[in-house]
Amino acid sequence: MIEGGARVYGYRFDGYWQDVGTVQSYWEANLALLSDAPELDLYDREWVIHTRSEERAPAKIGATAQVHRSLISHGCVINGSVVNSVLSPGVVVDVGAVVRDSIVLFDSVIRPGAVVDRAILDKEVAVGPGAIVGEGTDYDEVNRREPGRLNTGITVVGKRAVVPRGVRIGRNVLIGEGVRATDFPSRVVRSGSTVERPRDRTTRPAARVAVSDSPDKREAPSGGGSGPAPHPDAGVAGAGEIRRAAEAKD
Numbered sequence: 523m524i525e526g527g528a529r530v531y532g533y534r535f536d537g538y539w540q541d542v543g544t545v546q547s548y549w550e551a552n553l554a555l556l557s558d559a560p561e562l563d564l565y566d567r568e569w570v571i572h573t574r575s576e577e578r579a580p581a582k583i584g585a586t587a588q589v590h591r592s593l594i595s596h597g598c599v600i601n602g603s604v605v606n607s608v609l610s611p612g613v614v615v616d617v618g619a620v621v622r623d624s625i626v627l628f629d630s631v632i633r634p635g636a637v638v639d640r641a642i643l644d645k646e647v648a649v650g651p652g653a654i655v656g657e658g659t660d661y662d663e664v665n666r667r668e669p670g671r672l673n674t675g676i677t678v679v680g681k682r683a684v685v686p687r688g689v690r691i692g693r694n695v696l697i698g699e700g701v702r703a704t705d706f707p708s709r710v711v712r713s714g715s716t717v718e719r720p721r722d723r724t725t726r727p728a729a730r731v732a733v734s735d736s737p738d739k740r741e742a743p744s745g746g747g748s749g750p751a752p753h754p755d756a757g758v759a760g761a762g763e764i765r766r767a768a769e770a771k772d
Contacts, residue, residue: 538562546674549642552608552625556591564593578611586617602632610645619649624656633687641677644699650687655679658692663713665694672696672714 523530538561542548554560564571578597583589587600594600597612602619612629615621619632623640630647632638638649639656649655661675672678672694679685680699689706691697692713701717711717 545642545671545676545678549625549676553606553623555593555608556606576611584617587615602634616651636685640675640693641679643679644681644683646682647679647685648683649679649685650689650703652688653685654690655685656693657690658713660713661693663692663694665696665714665716667716668696 540547540551540554540562542551555562555564563569576597581594581596581598582600583594584599584601586602588603588605589600590603590605592604592606593608594604595609595611595613598609598614600609600615601617602615603621604615605620605622607621607624607626609615609621610627613626614631616632616634616636618635619637621632621638624638624642626632626638626643627647628645630643630645630649632649633651633653635652636649637654637656639654641656643649643655656675656677662673665672675693677691677693677695677697679697680701683697683699683701684703685691685697686703686706689709689711691711692715694714695711696716696718697711698716698718700719702719705717705719707717
């Protein structure tokens with residue numbers, strides 16, 4: 523542009539900016555929204571975040587629910603426990619289920635007695651009754667398929683995957699997109715393992731485990747992995763990468 527004679531200007535951006543190009547940084551940026559005085563304040567009327575949002579019923583918190591320090595989007599139905607987590611629209615947490623230190627995307631369902639701990643669940647994931655996603659204390663048991671991406675104890679479950687009843691999944695595990703109950707080799711998925719659809723095991727390209735497409739109006743082209751944490755309504759997580767740029771306050 524400069525060589526072509528275009529008028530190019532630099533702009534010093536002093537607003538909120540976070541690099542979310544890794545699983546860990548994406549997880550941290552989302553959970554940072556739960557602090558008492560977050561850098562990115564979703565409730566700041568002077569800096570409204572514009573994002574496409576579906577019309578859904580209000581979130582419903584049942585008589586058996588316990589919710590602590592969490593963001594619960596519209597359309598969610600909570601009858602279990604949600605602690606220090608971010609839930610996108612339409613998430614269901616059944617009686618006796620626990621979601622802790624996790625990010626759960628659109629329309630995922632956590633069935634009775636299931637536990638989701640330190641995990642990122644993409645859209646429309648189903649966790650069966652009594653299943654555990656994120657078990658154990660071996661946070662440093664890196665994923666053997668993605669050692670550079672899954673190495674801090676966070677387990678990632680891909681879009682529309684089904685975690686069957688009673689299955690126990692460890693740390694730094696990658697559950698691929700569309701995985702079915704029959705794809706699990708056993709009832710225990712050890713830390714650092716990967717479970718995929720059979721067709722993906724031979725044709726799968728190098729994985730990008732981070733965040734997926736979002737309708738947020740401030741999304742930049744993918745590839746760089748930098749930007750602020752997304753709005754909970756925007757839909758975030760899974761396979762792929764996202765970059766987000768925040769606009770400075772007027």
